[in-house]
Amino acid sequence: MLILSETTTYQSNVPFQTLLLPMRIAILGVDAKHFISCPHIWNLKSARNPEELKAGDLFVVKDHANISAQSPGIGPNIDEFGPRFYDISSMYEKAFSQLLRETIASHENIKSVYGEVFWVNNSVAVHGTVYNQMAEGLSNEKVTFKGLTKTGISELMAVHHRQSQSPHKLTSAMVGIITDSVVRRQAQHDHYKAGVHNLAQVVFEAFAKISA
Numbered sequence: 001m002l003i004l005s006e007t008t009t010y011q012s013n014v015p016f017q018t019l020l021l022p023m024r025i026a027i028l029g030v031d032a033k034h035f036i037s038c039p040h041i042w043n044l045k046s047a048r049n050p051e052e053l054k055a056g057d058l059f060v061v062k063d064h065a066n067i068s069a070q071s072p073g074i075g076p077n078i079d080e081f082g083p084r085f086y087d088i089s090s091m092y093e094k095a096f097s098q099l100l101r102e103t104i105a106s107h108e109n110i111k112s113v114y115g116e117v118f119w120v121n122n123s124v125a126v127h128g129t130v131y132n133q134m135a136e137g138l139s140n141e142k143v144t145f146k147g148l149t150k151t152g153i154s155e156l157m158a159v160h161h162r163q164s165q166s167p168h169k170l171t172s173a174m175v176g177i178i179t180d181s182v183v184r185r186q187a188q189h190d191h192y193k194a195g196v197h198n199l200a201q202v203v204f205e206a207f208a209k210i211s212a
Contacts, residue, residue: 038176041147058198
């Protein structure tokens with residue numbers, strides 16, 4: 001198992017070709033088949049998602065919508081990493097995501113949600129209520145935007161960019177941890193710390209099951 005942490009972001013003015021290098025090198029250097037991304041996710045409350053989630057709760061991602069102007073596909077393609085155009089339709093592989101949900105459900109003390117997220121990868125200053133309103137307006141019977149994330153997605157895209165070069169069927173999923181950026185109370189801090197422990201436990205248990 002290989003763990004990458006403290007990855008940089010496009011929002012920090014780091015070009016995609018640079019911020020994806022750690023993941024690309026990792027993929028080249030290991031014989032891996034399964035990948036899980038664990039970003040911070042902000043909860044978006046709306047009529048379709050009225051539940052109040054706390055910092056430290058978990059979020060299994062069903063799909064994402066890029067609402068920024070930038071994409072990891074910007075710039076010249078490096079053919080050694082993969083083709084210019086590639087398929088990411090299975091980036092949140094259903095069986096893998098279901099395994100994560102079942103693993104979480106086996107722990108009564110872990111609260112989680114399942115749904116779509118907005119992906120914001122630029123530094124434009126937009127008030128959080130705008131995203132809540134977007135979630136309300138763009139959600140429907142089939143798609144419910146329940147969260148927003150700024151990291152983790154480009155790394156999974158790098159994995160699937162490599163798919164045609166790998167001898168294995170690469171599978172991936174995303175389970176993030178709810179945050180609100182600001183810890184205001186000790187109880188909130190304690191719940192978040194417990195959430196980090198729960199997230200690690202779920203990920204390791206899921207890997208053990210899928211590798212069995």
